[in-house]
Amino acid sequence: MPGNLLRPVVQETTPSLIARQLRRAIGDGELAPGQQLNEMELSRSLGVSRGPLREAMQRLTQEGLLLSVRNRGVFVIEVTDDDVRDLYLARNAVERAAAARVIAGDPEAGADRLLEKVDEMSAAIERGDTAALTEADVAFHELLVELSESPRLIRMHDTLMVETRMCMTALETRYASHSFRLDEHREITETIRAADEARVDLLLLDHMRDAVMRLTTEDA
Amino acid sequence: MPGNLLRPVVQETTPSLIARQLRRAIGDGELAPGQQLNEMELSRSLGVSRGPLREAMQRLTQEGLLLSVRNRGVFVIEVTDDDVRDLYLARNAVERAAAARVIAGDPEAGADRLLEKVDEMSAAIERGDTAALTEADVAFHELLVELSESPRLIRMHDTLMVETRMCMTALETRYASHSFRLDEHREITETIRAADEARVDLLLLDHMRDAVMRLTTEDA
DNA sequence: AACCGTTTGATTGTCGACAATCCTACCCCT
DNA sequence: AGGGGTAGGATTGTCGACAATCAAACGGTT
Numbered sequence: 001m002p003g004n005l006l007r008p009v010v011q012e013t014t015p016s017l018i019a020r021q022l023r024r025a026i027g028d029g030e031l032a033p034g035q036q037l038n039e040m041e042l043s044r045s046l047g048v049s050r051g052p053l054r055e056a057m058q059r060l061t062q063e064g065l066l067l068s069v070r071n072r073g074v075f076v077i078e079v080t081d082d083d084v085r086d087l088y089l090a091r092n093a094v095e096r097a098a099a100a101r102v103i104a105g106d107p108e109a110g111a112d113r114l115l116e117k118v119d120e121m122s123a124a125i126e127r128g129d130t131a132a133l134t135e136a137d138v139a140f141h142e143l144l145v146e147l148s149e150s151p152r153l154i155r156m157h158d159t160l161m162v163e164t165r166m167c168m169t170a171l172e173t174r175y176a177s178h179s180f181r182l183d184e185h186r187e188i189t190e191t192i193r194a195a196d197e198a199r200v201d202l203l204l205l206d207h208m209r210d211a212v213m214r215l216t217t218e219d220a
Numbered sequence: 221m222p223g224n225l226l227r228p229v230v231q232e233t234t235p236s237l238i239a240r241q242l243r244r245a246i247g248d249g250e251l252a253p254g255q256q257l258n259e260m261e262l263s264r265s266l267g268v269s270r271g272p273l274r275e276a277m278q279r280l281t282q283e284g285l286l287l288s289v290r291n292r293g294v295f296v297i298e299v300t301d302d303d304v305r306d307l308y309l310a311r312n313a314v315e316r317a318a319a320a321r322v323i324a325g326d327p328e329a330g331a332d333r334l335l336e337k338v339d340e341m342s343a344a345i346e347r348g349d350t351a352a353l354t355e356a357d358v359a360f361h362e363l364l365v366e367l368s369e370s371p372r373l374i375r376m377h378d379t380l381m382v383e384t385r386m387c388m389t390a391l392e393t394r395y396a397s398h399s400f401r402l403d404e405h406r407e408i409t410e411t412i413r414a415a416d417e418a419r420v421d422l423l424l425l426d427h428m429r430d431a432v433m434r435l436t437t438e439d440a
Numbered sequence: 441a442a443c444c445g446t447t448t449g450a451t452t453g454t455c456g457a458c459a460a461t462c463c464t465a466c467c468c469c470t
Numbered sequence: 471a472g473g474g475g476t477a478g479g480a481t482t483g484t485c486g487a488c489a490a491t492c493a494a495a496c497g498g499t500t
């Protein structure tokens with residue numbers, strides 16, 4: 001037997017692939033909030049039948065990304081200010097728990113990897129590449145949760161991040177000026193390295209509060 | 221206009237209804253862990269075609285309750301000890317955040333309503349009705365998260381609770397002796413009333429740790 | 441007897457078509 | 471002109487059938 005390095009063949013199902021495509025399209029704003037998803041049209045452009053497409057859409061409906069209205073179709077959700085606040089409340093719950101896990105595990109190794117993402121952000125800022133900056137920002141938080149090695153936290157967080165990305169894309173102009181957030185990310189990373197859980201909680205809360213302020217018109 | 225009490229007519233989609241049925245069946249153990257879901261057979265007994273059923277199953281797959289293997293079918297997940305630990309880790313993340321929201325809102329009113337559930341548990345114990353006790357236990361935690369009024373926390377928690385219920389059902393014998401948990405619930409409630417967030421965090425963590433100990437064979 | 445290749449049965453994956461429903465635009469009536 | 475009703479078009483909801491794939495049983499060979 002040639003080593004156990006070869007992973008089991010996990011043939012992904014078609015609805016899974018379609019769902020991922022749709023998630024990306026929603027996150028990138030190709031499918032605008034409120035827009036209806038025409039099944040026939042979408043299925044043609046994806047090269048599949050309506051069956052698998054509908055199954056994929058059901059997944060996104062379950063995630064809360066699509067809104068299904070009987071006999072009318074499915075629509076991309078529109079995020080209100082309340083939604084943004086709730087979104088970041090949920091993200092905070094997940095990321096806080098993830099950070100605690102990292103601290104309980106190997107905070108040094110975790111901090112090193114997080115620092116890579118911070119460097120990416122820094123490089124993006126120097127290039128003036130706001131798209132790359134947003135990507136690195138998202139990547140930082142995704143990595144933080146991945147480091148927790150908790151399947152459920154990761155799954156919940158993935159869902160929330162698609163919504164986050166959607167908001168960032170929709171309000172890119174207002175969100176562009178977040179160069180100073182670099183310091184926040186770096187401080188979070190170093191506080192994780194120092195295994196100071198209580199302080200990480202505070203920093204994450206502030207971090208999220210800032211984002212909400214930037215993404216909402218009125219503040220509550 | 222005869223008052224705005226009449227809620228908008230929200231006709232639920234068929235896959236939604238089927239998904240709920242399946243969730244209940246999984247939570248109650250009617251569909252055993254590891255069991256394959258035969259599409260033709262299930263669709264017949266549900267009185268629908270395979271299409272809507274497949275759409276419903278995709279939802280549960282997204283929730284992590286079903287495991288889909290291409291060209292082989294979908295199976296009810298089997299929860300390992302690691303899964304139980306991860307499940308309660310995720311639940312703790314959500315319920316902790318929910319408790320914080322309740323404290324930030326109206327802790328008095330919240331505690332009153334939670335106390336009702338504690339009383340239900342107490343009554344169930346006196347009757348020796350373990351099934352009702354489990355139900356009240358679950359209802360307590362569901363109410364706690366509902367009181368947060370956070371759609372996303374509620375949605376994530378619902379998913380986690382189906383898994384929890386599944387575990388409780390599968391290991392009912394081992395889980396039956398949780399009469400002493402009554403005090404834990406009551407203490408959590410009163411600490412919420414006192415708005416002592418830090419202490420609620422600790423109590424919830426202990427509460428979850430106890431449950432994990434009871435639901436797993438080996439401890440890590 | 442053990443092993444490999446083949447066949448068979450069953451199940452899933454996909455598709456196209458029909459029925460039900462809804463929105464829009466038009467027409468008629470007041 | 472405004473309002474209500476109706477016909478038309480389009481989209482979704484549902485179903486049945488065919489193709490693709492897999493697991494297990496069978497048979498042949500060494």
